[in-house]
Amino acid sequence: MTSGGIRRSFAAWAGLAFALFGGAVQAAPHPWQLNMERGASTWSQVPYHLNNISLGVCVVIGVLVFGAMFIAMFRFRKSRGAVAETWSHNTKLEIVWTTIPVLILIVLAYLATGGLTSWADTTGSQMTVKVTGYQWKWRYDYISYHGKPIEKVGFMSKLDKLSNETRQLDSGMNPYAVKVGNQNTYLLNVDKPLVVPINTKIRFLITGGDVIHSWWVPALGWKLDAIPGIINAAWTNIKTPGTYRGQCAELCGQDHGFMPIVVVAKSKADFAKWLAEQEAKSARPAAATAAATPAAAAAKTLQLAAVPSKAKQG
Amino acid sequence: MSHAATHDQHDDHHGAPKNFFQRWCMSTNHKDIGTLYLIFALTMFFIGGSFAMVIRAELFKPGLQLVQPYFFNEMTTMHALVMIFGAIMPAFVGLGNWMIPLMVGAPDMALPRMNNLSFWILPFAFTLLLSTLFMPGGGPAGGWTMYPPLSLQSDSLAYVVFAIHLMGISSIMGAINIIATILNMRAPGMDLLKMPVFVWSWLITAFLLIAVMPVLAGAVTMLLTDKYFGTNFFNPGGGGDPVLYQHIFWFFGHPEVYIMILPAFGIISEVIPTFARKPIFGYKAMVFAIASIAFLSFIVWAHHMFAVGLPLGADIFFMYATMLIAVPTGVKVFNWVATMWGGSMTFETPMLFAVAFVILFTIGGFSGLMLALVPADFQYQDTYFVVAHFHYVLVTGALFAIISATYYWLPKWSGRMYSEFWGKVHFWNSVVWVNVLFFPQHFLGLAGMPRRIPDYNVAFANFNMISSIGGFLFGASQLIFLGVLIHGVFFSKKKATDRVWEGAKGLEWTVPSPAPHHTFEVPPVIHDEELAHGNVNA
Amino acid sequence: MKSPGCYLGAKVIKRSPRGLIMSQQHDAYFVPVASYWPFVAAVVMFTTMFGAAHWLNAAPGETGFGKTVWLVGMVGVLAMFFGWFRSVIRESLAGSYNHQVDTSFRMGMMWFIFSEVMFFGAFFGALFYIRMFSVPWLGGEGHGVLTHQFLWNDYAASWGANGGNGPQHLGGAFRTVPAWGLPLLNTLILLSSSVTVTIAHHALRAGHRGKILLFLGLTVLLGALFVNFQAHEYIEAYHELNLTLHSGVYGSTFFLLTGFHGLHVTLGTIMLAVIWFRVLKGHFSKEHHFGFEAVAWYWHFVDVVWLGLFLFVYIL
């Protein structure tokens, strides 16, 4: 019956072990993964540590409470001749076990508030990308990079062909055979990934084209809903080059499970090269579909970068 | 004390009507109506459970094997709607119907005919809801939360909305009845602060129901008009906001989840003292904690919306308020443990389920607390971590409490003892498999598996398979439950005594087993030592 | 006695009122006999809802059989109310309802009204959210800076005629109903009706039948007048102001709030009329007139909601 408690502490130890020895950045989930990944951005440590700390706190409280309960169940059973006491309240005790949780919660709240405040601050970003969710694909529009507006770099990104064929009902195809290198990418690969530079504070403007979607790459540490008619903003600053995989995280209809997200982070030099290629391509007509992002808007964005774009309200 | 079965001048009314239609469709008897509710809830539990089995079967391994994605979404949606509105809530109302009048010494519910209407709406409401599965456009597939604009794409929206209106009407009337019964029908001497905790928990739950079911009705009405009458509540083009729906829905939705747990707290607070043979520890604190949880439940709704892009201040407010709920809930957990401490315990089936409740519900509460931390929730939101959280509080919380209550009071209802052996078999199977079913879902969520998806990357395969196996076996274990119930109601040879359990206290144990069709026609004289909580606040 | 249609065979159970001990005076508690009305109610409610849903889903231009089913359901609902209340009134006249039953009824009505308050609360909440957050945000205030900049660049948010229908100006340009015309008149009408119903109540307690009938009758007339004016207002809104259900969120909140309120006034008026006939038939006594009071409470509730509407929908 301790199964719950033991497993929980098992998870905590596994998490701890992972934190200590799992140094390498995980770009995609791996089999038997027990804990959240550490992430690859400057901010992604926040949820990771909060997760571990709060888990640890809960395990400790759990051990104490369930421990006391098991002792009670062992010591005070009728079959051992226990005779029931008659007392039924103790105000001091009640005060103690009201106050202690409050103190613990204050600590957790303090940590969480700090992390949240830094997340909400999109000021000073060096690059802006607009993300639009559609049933069932993503659209990426590059809006500005290092103060310069980018024109007509934008594309759709949808589930890769192999995954898509494999995932059909009774396709007879093997999900395990969908691979990139030695990584299993079934349902986690796209035809055209989002390419971004590392060590750059990138601001994402996230919106929806039809219904609500949610843009989530676990390695970046957050997800944010893509709501039609509304722009949500968040930022990331990726530390290591790599390929980071995620999925749409808000139910958006029948193919909600089939609209993955892939972010490829390149060194600044490589990214500059890539961007130049894209711009050259789009200079030829009909390369990009209606990006709907006038340069004027992009220019305004830059002015805006100076003021906090998440106005504080309460 | 005066025996409930004492005769008055209306002997001819003592028995139940013989005519089937008269007895069951026209009833004004709280026990018969309670029975109807319980049977209905059990049926719905099996229906909702079969939908869950479809979900678990499809998720057994990667790749789509059984159903199309759209149908999968219908299953997820229906599973939740049926379980919440069809199984858990009616089961609690059924228990309330049966036990509240017995516990407070009332002859019946305050408004018996309305009581019958509250019940009979339900089978019709669910006919309406479930019929959509057979319609050309299919059933609702936007999740039980029905977020627009997605839910507006569904052809069955009107049916679902009206079904929810009906359920709402039923719940509101049921709740009004319970409040009126508790406030107006108590036997002389049954002071508010001597009432069983179960009755208190229902009083507060009923208040929550009346406060939030109309809000849900309003929310789905706006969906209806947005789809069929061209309004723009949830359309930014017209000045509206899809997020507005989420605010209104969760203003209902969060109190709703406490509607599903407060009566469970009440049940556990009856069962543990009985089998610990010791009065509940901190009666007043327990009542106060329930009231605080109910109050807080109104100001935490946006914790379901941390990822929609709320203003920073709102995120912080809702985080703090949500975390606060851990305090009164903790008080309850600690008080249950303190009740066991120094007791003289035995572990019959109801007690086993109650003990499992305390541990497993607390684990669910812990993951709830983790979800409340906004930056962490940015990762957890809409993953299987959330699914694990709410099944721990709902299945091993609400459902286990209902099962515990069923074993606890079944002898009083049927007059026969159920089989303790098979009850224990049911318990051990349930408690093992439910953990195999839901515990790995924490890992899946942490590793990044979104919820509401019919298929997944192969990295999630191992734990999904384990979870599915746990699911099938947990489902199969409920067949044992069904067997124990049928045996215990119809076939068991062992007669139940009036008190049934050695340590049981309270008015319900002073009437014969099975409880006669009418009880407390003459109000009982209350002796404080007869009550479970008669002297606790002395 | 055994027939389900007979409501006079109410079951009387001996009961001592709370606070008295057994040897003191016995009151009787009333458990009504079985009745088929609740079951009938469930059936007709289902019929209505099913019909309505089917009707709504019918292909454009046709009504399918949904409308028919809905109509049958509605007739059933009316018949059910009539039958159920008739039996309740008979029981009440037979004196079966004692003090405790009366209290249960009162609690029932009070909590029912509370649930109605919460129902309106959902719509008022939507109105406040839309006015305080969603529209300003779309217009670029505070949290909505980016939304405005990237999606609705030329939207100047404001409530009412300029902007109340959102950035896409849905439903086209419209004008709002000025608060100080018909709405003001309607406010005065409802306020006076509150006064008249209270006078009628006092008259009832004092036993002046003529006065009751007069003032209750006046209340009914005022209620009908209100509904009449509101209908005019709607016609004007549609035909002259181009204010329709499609006029963005302004139209949505305006028509749903005033519409649900109007529906409640209509129901309240019907209930008042029924009570008027019951007074005529002498159903109420000085002490025993819960039916009257319930309807009066309901009327006051409808009145208070209107004040909220007048303030938040029309004036502000």
Ligand code: HEA
């Ligand atoms: C019975 C139902 C029930 C109950 C009781 C709870 C209880 C709680 N829930 Fe849960 N919840 C759900 C049902 C329930 N929930 C459902 C159905 C959903 C998903 C809906 C959907 O999206 O479909 C959900 C989702 C949900 C979310 C949103 C997740 C997301 O979508 O991202 C959050 C976030 O804050 C949350 C938090 C909490 C908290 C803090 C509690 C607290 O009440 C828990 C308090 C209890 C304890 C903490 C344990 C005991 C306490 C102690 C031993 C004291 C000491 C402890 C500490 C100091 C830590 N819940």
Ligand code: HEA
């Ligand atoms: C009160 C609530 C309640 C209860 C009791 C349950 C019970 C169960 N739930 Fe569920 N569940 C929810 C409320 C509940 N759930 C909610 C609110 C959601 C969210 C929906 C959404 O996202 O919109 C959800 C979602 C949900 C999901 C996620 C779906 C998705 O995201 O796509 C899953 C997946 O495993 C699941 C599984 C189960 C299982 C296996 C059980 C089991 O406990 C069921 C066991 C019962 C039976 C199986 C029935 C009885 C037995 C038989 C019929 C015999 C035959 C069976 C066999 C022989 C195997 N539930």
Ligand code: CUA
């Ligand atoms: Cu897009 Cu889910």
Ligand SMILES: [Cu+2]
């Ligand atoms: Cu909640």
